[in-house]
Amino acid sequence: xxxxxxxxSTSLLTTSLLVSASSVYTLSNEVIGSAFLSDFVWExxxxxxxxxxxxxxxxxxxxxxxxxxxxxxxxxxxxxxxTTTLRASGVGRNSTRIRSVAxxxxxxxxxxxxxxxxxxxxxxxxWETNRYDWPNSGEVDIFEGANDVRxxxxxxxxxxxxxxxxxxxxxxxxxSLQCSVLDNGNQGCGVLSKKANNYGPxxxxxxxxxxxxxxxxxxxxxxxxxxxxxxxPSDVKKGKCCVDTSAWGxxxxxxxxxSCDLDSHFGENNIIINxxxxxxxxGAPSLFTKAGCPGTCVxxxxxxxxxxxxxxxxxxxxxxxxx
Numbered sequence: 001x002x003x004x005x006x007x008x009s010t011s012l013l014t015t016s017l018l019v020s021a022s023s024v025y026t027l028s029n030e031v032i033g034s035a036f037l038s039d040f041v042w043e044x045x046x047x048x049x050x051x052x053x054x055x056x057x058x059x060x061x062x063x064x065x066x067x068x069x070x071x072x073x074x075x076x077x078x079x080x081x082x083t084t085t086l087r088a089s090g091v092g093r094n095s096t097r098i099r100s101v102a103x104x105x106x107x108x109x110x111x112x113x114x115x116x117x118x119x120x121x122x123x124x125x126x127w128e129t130n131r132y133d134w135p136n137s138g139e140v141d142i143f144e145g146a147n148d149v150r151x152x153x154x155x156x157x158x159x160x161x162x163x164x165x166x167x168x169x170x171x172x173x174x175x176s177l178q179c180s181v182l183d184n185g186n187q188g189c190g191v192l193s194k195k196a197n198n199y200g201p202x203x204x205x206x207x208x209x210x211x212x213x214x215x216x217x218x219x220x221x222x223x224x225x226x227x228x229x230x231x232x233p234s235d236v237k238k239g240k241c242c243v244d245t246s247a248w249g250x251x252x253x254x255x256x257x258x259s260c261d262l263d264s265h266f267g268e269n270n271i272i273i274n275x276x277x278x279x280x281x282x283g284a285p286s287l288f289t290k291a292g293c294p295g296t297c298v299x300x301x302x303x304x305x306x307x308x309x310x311x312x313x314x315x316x317x318x319x320x321x322x323x
Contacts, residue, residue: 023246025108025321032317033069036076040098051279052092052301079312086302097274106216112316114208117275119311120293121301123282128269135159135181137267143211146282147291148200154222154253155190162260164189172252191253197226214245217263221251277301
């Protein structure tokens with residue numbers, strides 16, 4: 001009996017170690033400052049969301065001072081043009097859409113964001129997808145919103161036959177349970193954060209914060225901590241060699257494989273950081289008016305360049321961890 005107890009104890013210990021090990025990830029790529037220039041590609045594609053943005057190349061962005069390393073060398077800035085009045089028949093406002101050179105499957109990505117674009121007409125996003133195999137390789141929207149309307153929305157967009165359970169262990173509130181792009185006009189299965197400082201001017205006033213994604217074959221989770229939150233894990237704040245997601249507490253959003261085979265709905269994806277204007281979401285008259293923005297979105301973006309002086313990303317770091 002003692003021997004059986006010993007074996008049982010060993011089994012429990014082994015199981016415990018496996019569970020612990022499954023939540024520990026090692027740093028595989030750290031992007032800070034000038035590293036953005038080599039680790040990301042500036043995409044010059046037409047905006048797939050039909051926005052009023054003109055995505056320019058890295059060379060043009062550098063020449064126009066719309067992409068540059070911060071003065072302290074510890075961050076990277078992505079701005080939009082805030083001096084040009086646009087012609088109604090011309091291209092949109094110069095902006096940037098950057099895509100990671102590397103692709104990822106199961107991993108943890110931590111985004112240290114010191115400032116996000118704000119203002120009427122803005123639609124900033126941090127997300128992961130493979131635009132050459134969308135929606136078959138899935139899409140995870142980690143950080144997304146429009147017209148400064150809080151809170152942040154985290155969501156999945158997938159091919160057919162992917163839904164989420166109504167009850168999940170998360171702090172956010174579900175907006176839709178249908179993840180397929182074929183359902184609900186491609187609304188996706190979204191989760192709204194409840195923290196006041198998670199998006200827009202309030203996020204910037206608090207000095208930004210950290211968003212993190214954990215993607216496994218059995219669940220996808222999104223976390224958020226404001227810059228001065230007492231609950232920021234030390235491995236997130238310090239950017240250590242490793243992170244242990246089991247010590248991160250309850251996520252803002254969790255997307256389990258309960259009724260969606262994540263392994264078959266998600267493939268190798270790139271990290272994308274972009275800023276567009278108006279388009280299918282931010283340009284919707286109901287949302288633009290709800291935000292207290294004047295006139296129509298396209299007219300506002302065309303004729304008010306100085307309104308976009310705060311429409312910029314200040315990226316402290318992007319860190320990717322893998323097992």
